[in-house]
Amino acid sequence: MKRSNEVLVGLVVIVGVMVVVFGTIWLKGVKPGRERTDLVARFDRVGQLLEGGVVKLRGVPIGRVEKIALDSTGDGVLVTMSIRSDVQLPPEAVVVLSPESLFGDWQAEIGGKADPDFESYDYAQPVGAGVLPGYSLPELSRITAVADQIAHDLAILSDRFQEAFTTETAKNIRLAIENIQQVSEQLTGLVGKQQSAFDSVAADLTRTSQAAGQAAETLDRAFTEVEAAIGGGKLTGIVDNVQRSSVRVDSLTTELMAASRALRRMALGADTTLRRMGTIATSLERGEGSLGMLLRDTALYYSLAEGSVQLQALLKDIREHPRKYINLTVF
Amino acid sequence: MQRTWTAPFAWVGRSAVETAAAFGRFGVFGARAGRAVADVATWGRMLVVQMARLGVASLPIALFIAAFTGIVLSLQASYTFTGTVPEYFVGTLVGKTVILELGPVLTGLALAGRVGANIAAELGTMRVTEQIDALETLGYDPVSYLVIPRVVAGVLMFPVVVACADAVGVAAGWVTALNLLDMSTPEFVRGLRLFFLPFDVQYSLVKAASFGFAVTAVGTHFGFHTAGGAEAVGRSTTQAVVVSSMLILVLDAFWAVALL
Amino acid sequence: MSIELRGIRKAFGPRVILEDVTLTVEEGETLAVIGYSGVGKSVLLKSIVRLLEPDAGTVLVDGQDVGLLPREQLLELRRRIGYVFQFAALFDSLSVFDNVALGLRRQGSMNEAAIATRVGESLRLVELEGFEERFPGQISGGQRKRVGLARAIATRPRYLLYDEPTTGLDPVTTAVIDRLILKLARELGVTSLVVTHDMKSAYRIATRIAMLDQGRIRFVGTPAEIQQSADPVVRGFIEGRPELAQEVA
Incomplete structure (x- = not known):
């Protein structure tokens, strides 16, 4: 009986000591040996x-x-x-x-x-x-400050979006397009050709308008020559009409240029912000900073990254197909 | 009749004296035990038996308590953390709570009931049936023969039992997390290791040793100083359990203040 | 070589048990101390081996003042005195063999083989051969008392103190125990002090009888002398007639 006690106690003590030693080593995460x-x-x-x-x-x-x-x-x-x-x-x-x-x-x-x-x-x-x-x-507080900056930039960005799409702008654009339609009625082939260019890029509008201006001038000269050749009559009325149109095209061009400049400035601003966001997102992805760690664990990071990608795509799209968005607002 | 109004004062006075006397007795008992520790030859032979009775025999109840504590902690942690805190913190909470607090304290309280009562009843019976006197007449110091082996066995075996209880508690929490909480082992282990310090284990073991001392010292003290018959044995047993349970909680607070 | 009690006084709180007890146990005799239950006979016995500390007075064993002995010497002295407890006080967790061997093991002067021989001898003296492997819970009250006796004599003490050795036993077992006490006194040459309230036993075993009453020794004398005592208290006790004692009170 005494003998078995000794064995039992010995076993339990050994188990206890092993639990302590190996448990501690294991919990410390150190691989022994x-x-x-x-x-x-x-x-x-x-x-x-x-x-x-x-x-x-x-x-x-x-x-x-x-x-x-x-x-x-x-x-x-x-x-x-x-x-x-x-x-x-x-x-x-x-x-x-x-x-x-x-x-x-x-x-x-x-x-x-x-x-x-x-x-x-x-x-x-x-x-x-x-x-x-x-x-x-830097510690968490600094990261919070950066996040704050991003939020601030985003707020400015959204303000600019609102500014860009005031009723005034919309009205101007509609007016401009009406003018262009008028012109197109009279200079069907020419303006129709230009309009397809206008469709593609906002920045191209400038060139298109300039081309339209040049076309008008050329036309003017052509008409003057024709007038000189034929002289008087109905033709003067047509020329007057064309001249008036060309003036309108000029003013349209100016307005569109202003509009496209605003758009580009806005896009540029958004771009800067997004690039900054991108940098942060990249470093977050690398798991730098407390926030990065948290983000890596949850879906938040992905939605943020996805959001920024979508936003970027959106801006690119705006830049490339402004009419799509302007249409939405205007009509 | 005249004495009626003085009765409460007399009671207070008597209680004060009795309390002081109780502490005094315990002090004398302690001093006597201190001398008896030197008598290794006597208590050394009794030690293994007591280690088996106090430690090995207490393992089942301690492990049972630890297992259920681990399960409940795991479930409650998950319930509390839902949505706000990552799931792997279940592992942190289970590990920290079991190792630092519930392992030692619940084991201590269970053993205060099991071991403390057992010791007090046994020694009390030996006292009232003159077995302790018999030891004296045979040339033994009953303190070396009966008290020291129990106290030493308590101090040595409580940490062993608590170490096993800690391990089982954490393991039970782990298994629960895997099967009922949809957590993975790497997640749980990550939480477990997150804030782990080897000091936690030392803290747990120091607490366990102090509880072992408290339970056995109080049990032997009340058993040894039993006076009367069977009723007195019952009284000693109750007192031993109550006092050692309270002492465990006080020591728990003491270590938290002293070591953390 | 003797046990001498001088002016022993012992009180528990306000209750004075022993007032002033002076008694000498001479070498080789068997002294029976008789008296009513609760008169302090056991207290007297325990004072001799300092299980209780008297409030006043001295106990001399072999000329040594028991009250002044340092702990180690006291333990050594106790080994010279065998003590037989009223209810045997055997250790429940130990077998009969281990119970009897306990005192021998403490002495440390014998190897296990010698201890086994001595335990066998002691058990033979109390006529309990073959009980070695039993546990106290498995034997009768009379057998337990005899094991207690064997344990007390195992170390071959010079003195044996018996606390109510026959209380609670049937007449036959009582006679067996009495015979044992006589046998041990004869064969081992021990000096015995027997505390009892059983007059029949006292007459059978004692060379002298002392009566303890109201904290003092009322009478000391041979069995023959006590039977002729004119003291009403003594007569009342030995004849079992309380009315005699009450007249005095």
């Missing part, structure tokens, strides 16, 4: 990185942060990381600290200085041999 080496990087500051934080290379966890200490000069932080020694570090390795999730846990990511994802940061100068340069991403 693998060779490990220490890696030191220097930072200006370390954000919210803690000892035990994960170290990644190309997104793969390869170790843990062992120690965080101020360096001897006091104006930098030395972070010691314990990583698997079988990992091949990229040339000119640098370390970037970033949030791993929105909940305050930070990671250290190793990359090559030449890598486009890593080249744009302002790294702390390493002191001593074997110390890698490091950079800590």
